[in-house]
Amino acid sequence: MAGSSETDWVSRFADEVIAEAERRAPGKVIVCASGLSPSGPIHLGNLREVMTPHLVADEIRRRGYECVHIISWDDYDRFRKVPAGIDPAWAEHIGKPLTSVPAPAYSVYANWAEHFKAPMIYALEAMGIEFHAISQTWKYTSGAYREQILLAMRERHKIDAILDRYRTKDKSPALKQTPVDEAEAAAVEGSGAASEDDGTAAAGYFPYKPYCTACERDLTTVTSYDDETTELAYTCVCGFSEVVRLSEHNRGKLVWKVDWPMRWNYEGVVFEPSGVDHSSPGSSFVVGGQIVREVFGGEQPIGPMYAFVGISGMAKMSSSKGGVPTPADALEIMEAPLLRWLYARRKPNQSFKIAFDQEIQRLYDEWDALERKVADGTALPADVAAHSRAIGTASGPLTTTPRPVPYRTLASVVDVSAGDGEQTLRILRDLDPADPIDSLDEVKPRLDRAAHWITTQVPADQRTRVRDEPDAELLGSLGDAERESLRLLLDGLDDHWSLDLLTTLVYSVPKLQAGLAADAKPTPELKAAQRAFFALLYRLLVGRDTGPRLPTLLLAVGADQVRKLLGA
Numbered sequence: 023m024a025g026s027s028e029t030d031w032v033s034r035f036a037d038e039v040i041a042e043a044e045r046r047a048p049g050k051v052i053v054c055a056s057g058l059s060p061s062g063p064i065h066l067g068n069l070r071e072v073m074t075p076h077l078v079a080d081e082i083r084r085r086g087y088e089c090v091h092i093i094s095w096d097d098y099d100r101f102r103k104v105p106a107g108i109d110p111a112w113a114e115h116i117g118k119p120l121t122s123v124p125a126p127a128y129s130v131y132a133n134w135a136e137h138f139k140a141p142m143i144y145a146l147e148a149m150g151i152e153f154h155a156i157s158q159t160w161k162y163t164s165g166a167y168r169e170q171i172l173l174a175m176r177e178r179h180k181i182d183a184i185l186d187r188y189r190t191k192d193k194s195p196a197l198k199q200t201p202v203d204e205a206e207a208a209a210v211e212g213s214g215a216a217s218e219d220d221g222t223a224a225a226g227y228f229p230y231k232p233y234c235t236a237c238e239r240d241l242t243t244v245t246s247y248d249d250e251t252t253e254l255a256y257t258c259v260c261g262f263s264e265v266v267r268l269s270e271h272n273r274g275k276l277v278w279k280v281d282w283p284m285r286w287n288y289e290g291v292v293f294e295p296s297g298v299d300h301s302s303p304g305s306s307f308v309v310g311g312q313i314v315r316e317v318f319g320g321e322q323p324i325g326p327m328y329a330f331v332g333i334s335g336m337a338k339m340s341s342s343k344g345g346v347p348t349p350a351d352a353l354e355i356m357e358a359p360l361l362r363w364l365y366a367r368r369k370p371n372q373s374f375k376i377a378f379d380q381e382i383q384r385l386y387d388e389w390d391a392l393e394r395k396v397a398d399g400t401a402l403p404a405d406v407a408a409h410s411r412a413i414g415t416a417s418g419p420l421t422t423t424p425r426p427v428p429y430r431t432l433a434s435v436v437d438v439s440a441g442d443g444e445q446t447l448r449i450l451r452d453l454d455p456a457d458p459i460d461s462l463d464e465v466k467p468r469l470d471r472a473a474h475w476i477t478t479q480v481p482a483d484q485r486t487r488v489r490d491e492p493d494a495e496l497l498g499s500l501g502d503a504e505r506e507s508l509r510l511l512l513d514g515l516d517d518h519w520s521l522d523l524l525t526t527l528v529y530s531v532p533k534l535q536a537g538l539a540a541d542a543k544p545t546p547e548l549k550a551a552q553r554a555f556f557a558l559l560y561r562l563l564v565g566r567d568t569g570p571r572l573p574t575l576l577l578a579v580g581a582d583q584v585r586k587l588l589g590a
């Protein structure tokens with residue numbers, strides 16, 4: 023794919039970023055960036071903040087350029103609220119940096135931020151995302167931003183004037199969009215705080231906010247600042263007050279709208295997308311563009327706005343997690359290439375949903391169909407590109423399932439076998455006797471994902487329970503035609519014991535009964551007869567009108583039990 027362009031949205035951005043990087047600083051490592059706030063569980067929707075620059079950075083690397091993808095952990099942000107499911111006593115930590123808040127009681131991690139970073143780091147690694155993590159706590163408390171902070175304080179009147187151009191617009195009620203639900207609210211919150219206080223105080227405008235030396239909270243007010251000595255005086259609501267020298271003080275941070283452009287310049291970021299909340303007039307991205315130029319003498323990154331990613335389903339998520347699905351949750355029900363594909367195939371400004379419900383089966387069918395098209399060379403160039411971005415990175419391929427048996431088949435097999443490994447293997451072996459599956463390893467990790475999906479996401483009343491004993495009452499009430507249909511099925515069972523042949527058999531029984539050839543074209547009458555026959559089989563086998571696809575179900579139930587339940 024070296025040198026390719028215009029294949030898909032990723033290629034187009036890579037072209038743009040490479041050209042911009044060459045213009046700014048030829049030959050330097052190209053920097054793409056993301057920011058994540060570990061203020062609570064990192065919502066699956068926030069994965070777009072990472073996936074968009076990841077895909078672009080990966081394309082740039084594929085073309086042979088050096089490129090780094092920075093993920094800034096906004097772990098020096100204030101702890102804003104206690105999420106659902108956490109001890110309300112944590113409210114005493116509101117206002118402290120996220121790295122100074124104790125982790126939830128059950129955690130093995132050193133602090134709040136580390137606790138919520140860990141599952142995200144695991145998920146990013148599982149998805150093949152290479153990144154360079156930067157802890158903002160470490161940067162600020164080590165004094166790395168000293169010069170930038172002193173510069174921002176010197177230029178505070180200019181910053182105040184820039185912010186003031188937008189302050190009146192901020193009051194427009196049209197800009198205050200209400201998130202549709204808890205999940206969206208969590209996603210929108212994302213990195214930084216779009217609505218954070220911008221540094222205005224009674225004593226003037228100060229873009230730097232100290233964390234209180236006594237109580238560690240940011241409930242502080244700057245009361246004076248001396249440019250000559252860098253002496254800064256503040257008071258805190260806890261009653262503490264002091265004067266510090268900003269030339270040596272390392273316990274505070276720039277307000278978000280100044281912090282972000284400062285880091286664009288400090289890190290030399292060429293590409294950093296942002297969520298819809300950061301791109302409206304007066305937003306951090308727009309204001310940041312002026313601040314980075316007029317105050318820091320740098321340039322704004324290329325920063326497309328990305329649309330919201332929603333979730334469909336998520337029936338049985340544990341409430342201890344606050345009902346917020348994380349990327350790690352998604353990776354328990356789908357393989358990494360599939361999750362990558364969902365992001366690669368949609369332009370950042372297109373919203374989409376990640377399926378935790380039945381829709382995941384259709385999604386997997388679509389993915390398998392794409393893999394076949396790619397293999398036989400009939401896929402469109404943009405689809406080939408999305409596929410290639412899904413299955414690997416510039417560093418190599420990701421883990422895939424050697425034999426990609428349809429997800430819906432695996433889910434049905436696990437459903438019927440109740441997860442019993444031996445029974446699962448027996449059923450899988452029968453799927454295609456000409457080329458039998460000899461080990462569960464051949465269908466892993468997809469099998470494990472389907473198993474996790476069926477056991478955690480499918481409600482009990484939609485699960486399949488094969489009858490132990492025949493439904494004598496129903497069998498006794500059947501008419502001659504229905505008895506004959508069961509007999510035709512049972513007579514053909516042994517000769518048709520594979521997925522393909524059983525499919526032929528179950529469709530042909532109503533045809534034979536109607537005096538038609540096995541390959542007769544379906545008519546409305548025939549379709550009605552087939553539906554009635556299938557419903558009868560479901561009632562006799564699993565006591566419901568529907569269930570997994572019949573050929574899979576028959577294989578799963580096993581020939582002996584099928585004979586018993588159908589009254590042979």
Ligand SMILES: [Zn+2]
Nearest residue numbers: 234237258260
């Ligand atoms: Zn205090």
